[in-house]
Amino acid sequence: MESGAGKHWTEEEVKALLSVWSEKSIRKQLHRTLRNKGIFIYIAKRLQDFGVYRDWKQCRAKYKNLKYEYRTVKYAHNSGDATKTMKFFHDLDAILQYEPVIQLAEEENGRCSATETQLTISTTTEKTEVLPTKFDENNTVCNRLECPRTTRIKEEETGLDGSVNTTSENLAVPYTLKETAVIKISEDEDDFIHSTQEDLEATHIKKETIDIDDDSVSTTSEDIPGPSVAKQRAGTDNQIPSDDAQSHFRVITVTDTGAGKHWSDNEVRALISICSDEKIQQMLEGATRNKEIFEEIARRLMKCGIDRDWKQCRTKYKNLKYEYRALQKENDHLSNPRRKMRFYDEVDSILRRQPLNSASWECESSNLISDTVGDVTANIGPLGIKRKASDDGPNIPHKRSASETTIVQFPRILTERGHTATESKKSLLERLCKQEEMQDIKRTQLYGNPSAIPQVPAAVAMAPAAAELKIGKKVSEGKTKAVFELPELPGCVLMQSKDQITAGNAARKDRLEGKAAISNATTSCVFQLLREAGMKTAFVRKHSDTAFIAVHCEMIPIEWVCRRVATGSFLKRNPGVKEGYKFYPPKIEMFYKDDANNDPQWSEEQLIEAKFCFAGLTIGQTEVDIMARSTQAIFEILEKSWQPQNCTLVDLKVEFGVNMSTKEIVLADVIDNDSWRLWPSGDRSQQKDKQSYRDLKEVTPEALQMVKRNFEWVAERMELLLKTKSQGRVVVLMGSPSDLSHCEKIKKACANFGIPCELRMTSAHKGPDETLRIKAEYEGDGIPTVFVAVAGRSNGLGPVMSGNTAYPVINCPPLSADWGAQDVWSSLRLPSGLGCSTILSPEGAAQFAAQIFGLSNHLVWAKLRSSMLNTWISLKQADKKLRECTL
Numbered sequence: 001m002e003s004g005a006g007k008h009w010t011e012e013e014v015k016a017l018l019s020v021w022s023e024k025s026i027r028k029q030l031h032r033t034l035r036n037k038g039i040f041i042y043i044a045k046r047l048q049d050f051g052v053y054r055d056w057k058q059c060r061a062k063y064k065n066l067k068y069e070y071r072t073v074k075y076a077h078n079s080g081d082a083t084k085t086m087k088f089f090h091d092l093d094a095i096l097q098y099e100p101v102i103q104l105a106e107e108e109n110g111r112c113s114a115t116e117t118q119l120t121i122s123t124t125t126e127k128t129e130v131l132p133t134k135f136d137e138n139n140t141v142c143n144r145l146e147c148p149r150t151t152r153i154k155e156e157e158t159g160l161d162g163s164v165n166t167t168s169e170n171l172a173v174p175y176t177l178k179e180t181a182v183i184k185i186s187e188d189e190d191d192f193i194h195s196t197q198e199d200l201e202a203t204h205i206k207k208e209t210i211d212i213d214d215d216s217v218s219t220t221s222e223d224i225p226g227p228s229v230a231k232q233r234a235g236t237d238n239q240i241p242s243d244d245a246q247s248h249f250r251v252i253t254v255t256d257t258g259a260g261k262h263w264s265d266n267e268v269r270a271l272i273s274i275c276s277d278e279k280i281q282q283m284l285e286g287a288t289r290n291k292e293i294f295e296e297i298a299r300r301l302m303k304c305g306i307d308r309d310w311k312q313c314r315t316k317y318k319n320l321k322y323e324y325r326a327l328q329k330e331n332d333h334l335s336n337p338r339r340k341m342r343f344y345d346e347v348d349s350i351l352r353r354q355p356l357n358s359a360s361w362e363c364e365s366s367n368l369i370s371d372t373v374g375d376v377t378a379n380i381g382p383l384g385i386k387r388k389a390s391d392d393g394p395n396i397p398h399k400r401s402a403s404e405t406t407i408v409q410f411p412r413i414l415t416e417r418g419h420t421a422t423e424s425k426k427s428l429l430e431r432l433c434k435q436e437e438m439q440d441i442k443r444t445q446l447y448g449n450p451s452a453i454p455q456v457p458a459a460v461a462m463a464p465a466a467a468e469l470k471i472g473k474k475v476s477e478g479k480t481k482a483v484f485e486l487p488e489l490p491g492c493v494l495m496q497s498k499d500q501i502t503a504g505n506a507a508r509k510d511r512l513e514g515k516a517a518i519s520n521a522t523t524s525c526v527f528q529l530l531r532e533a534g535m536k537t538a539f540v541r542k543h544s545d546t547a548f549i550a551v552h553c554e555m556i557p558i559e560w561v562c563r564r565v566a567t568g569s570f571l572k573r574n575p576g577v578k579e580g581y582k583f584y585p586p587k588i589e590m591f592y593k594d595d596a597n598n599d600p601q602w603s604e605e606q607l608i609e610a611k612f613c614f615a616g617l618t619i620g621q622t623e624v625d626i627m628a629r630s631t632q633a634i635f636e637i638l639e640k641s642w643q644p645q646n647c648t649l650v651d652l653k654v655e656f657g658v659n660m661s662t663k664e665i666v667l668a669d670v671i672d673n674d675s676w677r678l679w680p681s682g683d684r685s686q687q688k689d690k691q692s693y694r695d696l697k698e699v700t701p702e703a704l705q706m707v708k709r710n711f712e713w714v715a716e717r718m719e720l721l722l723k724t725k726s727q728g729r730v731v732v733l734m735g736s737p738s739d740l741s742h743c744e745k746i747k748k749a750c751a752n753f754g755i756p757c758e759l760r761m762t763s764a765h766k767g768p769d770e771t772l773r774i775k776a777e778y779e780g781d782g783i784p785t786v787f788v789a790v791a792g793r794s795n796g797l798g799p800v801m802s803g804n805t806a807y808p809v810i811n812c813p814p815l816s817a818d819w820g821a822q823d824v825w826s827s828l829r830l831p832s833g834l835g836c837s838t839i840l841s842p843e844g845a846a847q848f849a850a851q852i853f854g855l856s857n858h859l860v861w862a863k864l865r866s867s868m869l870n871t872w873i874s875l876k877q878a879d880k881k882l883r884e885c886t887l
Contacts, residue, residue, distance in 0.1 A: 016050035534866035553657025562635035615658040650677035735791035742814040749846030764800040802836035809836035
């Protein structure tokens with residue numbers, strides 16, 4: 001079936017949709033059902049009888065847009081504004097006349113209008129044929145077209161006994177949802193062993209019959225709710241008020257975007273471990289729009305080797321919460337609770353804001369096998385609707401399909417596999433350490449530029465606390481730190497700092513109490529800043545006050561130095577250069593690590609001719625260029641970050657290593673107050689770095705305390721660099737709902753830069769007063785804003801905005817193949833006095849907005865700079881492979 005991407009609905013197509021929609025049974029199903037994919041599959045098949053080929057997503061998108069537009073017009077009419085109108089208004093009024101009309105909130109406005117283009121771009125081939133209940137010819141309100149197959153469909157629907165046909169190919173029964181159905185989907189084959197009878201039945205039903213909506217994450221009905229009604233608890237006669245029912249049955253059963261990819265036990269444990277973080281919990285509790293939070297959770301999972309997108313994380317999180325709450329409520333009503341769930345204790349700890357019990361990770365999963373294996377669940381419809389058999393009610397026999405016969409055998413299979421699980425009892429960390437290998441993680445930063453993050457085992461996310469982490473043998477030891485193996489985390493090492501400060505290759509050495517904690521805090525903040533910007537680092541996470549976990553690397557014995565201001569040893573090696581001379585661009589130097597020879601300076605040629613080989617990677621011209629470019633980018637990012645603190649980064653020393661697993665060059669070692677020179681206000685006399693220790697004529701306890709205060713000052717300021725006081729947002733104005741997919745690309749690209757983005761719909765041609773009102777709304781709150789105008793055909797939106805605001809305006813017209821060459825001139829040829837730019841690429845428009853905000857926001861600027869570097873590195877490596885004939 002055609003997806004019809006970019007194909008607008010013609011008038012005849014809309015009439016056909018309204019004809020099907022007007023049928024009474026269809027209206028009832030749409031009004032009652034939360035998950036209505038099957039209904040729209042049926043509608044799509046009915047439209048084929050009219051010669052209209054649309055998939056179910058397109059039908060649902062058009063349905064939502066028509067409802068939204070109708071409500072807007074209807075509300076305007078009810079408010080006394082009779083000027084607003086729409087096509088097919090009277091037809092829709094006849095269909096929706098019994099539904100209450102209320103004013104749409106802004107977020108619903110966006111949700112309703114956001115659906116059509118977003119869904120039409122993905123093609124689906126559905127094989128599940130959904131047959132509705134028997135139709136009555138009198139059920140229709142307005143049939144504009146006559147369906148040539150109506151009679152034949154009705155004859156096929158009803159058999160000799162009047163029952164609906166439910167063959168193995170068409171496992172969908174009529175959507176007569178007279179009871180609130182709760183669908184629980186078991187997430188993984190590993191869960192099969194430990195699931196209850198209900199879970200196993202639901203899993204089987206899911207595989208056979210149900211394909212739940214894969215793009216909807218709303219827990220409420222898509223329709224405007226009608227009058228309050230009572231919902232019936234499945235399997236009982238208890239009536240639950242609709243408010244309680246809504247809070248109790250907030251089940252999220254959307255299919256993950258990775259179709260067919262279930263969550264394994266290890267993945268669920270990693271998700272729970274991340275969600276147990278105090279900061280994550282606070283953000284989840286205080287947020288209603290939590291996409292950014294789950295994007296952060298997905299990024300953390302990626303660092304653990306788990307590739308899940310934010311939608312999958314949010315879906316799984318909500319399913320865990322739902323199952324926990326439903327179970328808790330059910331057990332409260334039962335004197336002898338019999339149902340159990342996996343990970344109950346861990347979810348309970350999170351929701352009750354208690355620390356996770358480490359012992360719970362090692363409990364045997366077989367203990368979770370429920371006593372309800374013998375319980376019978378009856379009346380399992382092909383839609384996956386479960387009705388518990390009433391204890392008092394009669395057992396109604398029904399014809400058992402082959403799939404249901406298989407379900408009866410599940411208790412025996414469950415017992416057998418449970419014994420197997422008991423025999424293979426192992427703790428989580430032991431399994432992870434043996435199974436999880438270091439891999440190369442490449443996450444898409446911005447819009448396709450790979451920004452690799454060091455891959456670490458999934459066990460890192462559930463690593464024991466500092467007191468419990470087993471420390472292995474010492475790998476190496478330097479003047480200010482020691483490196484230890486971590487047997488429980490293969491591929492990682494522990495970087496332990498020392499309370500020691502040195503100068504002149506340890507010619508001067510003193511103990512400075514508390515320096516280890518200060519240096520570790522500074523290093524952790526620096527690496528976190530660089531990693532969030534998109535730089536490749538060996539840093540994994542801070543482990544304790546004095547240590548952090550890093551990816552095991554073989555270090556390259558070169559110190560790379562980047563200088564903005566001439567000072568220190570550079571003046572000695574280059575007589576005649578005055579202190580304070582500035583380098584544009586920053587000057588890059590390298591020094592071979594050889595304490596016996598006072599770390600001699602090397603040239604690129606010396607490094608290349610040394611033909612070093614570390615972790616299987618030979619250091620050649622490409623690798624030297626990558627390290628040099630990376631050094632400059634790291635310096636510039638940190639230099640930009642220190643500017644809001646009115647502090648000049650004079651120079652910086654970094655070291656690189658080769659990841660033992662991925663064989664790639666990453667920033668390694670440490671970056672602390674020993675690694676740079678910092679001059680507040682650009683004044684050398686106020687220096688806060690280790691130079692204050694080097695310059696001591698005599699080391700006294702008072703002098704060491706002064707040095708310590710300098711180190712503490714830097715550590716405190718470093719934490720501030722992870723945040724920014726600068727605000728900013730992008731407001732995308734679209735002229736039509738058909739422009740939504742284009743605008744969503746802009747919003748997605750803005751999210752990669754950490755810039756909030758809002759979508760609004762207005763037309764400068766049809767409603768200039770509303771356009772200017774929206775403009776004034778964003779100008780009035782004082783938040784710096786960049787407007788992006790998305791309007792096809794004749795673009796009046798961008799020029800009107802540019803002529804009436806001092807804020808930046810970017811034209812990003814969604815050009816079509818037919819008229820694009822003509823339409824673009826309305827964005828390019830502007831009257832005098834207008835300064836809006838035109839960028840055709842949605843990602844390019846977002847990047848331009850980021851460059852504007854990057855002038856005052858160092859975090860956005862850092863992402864831009866890192867993106868440039870990663871693009872350059874990818875091209876450099878591709879060129880190397882091409883020359884080696886291995887591309």
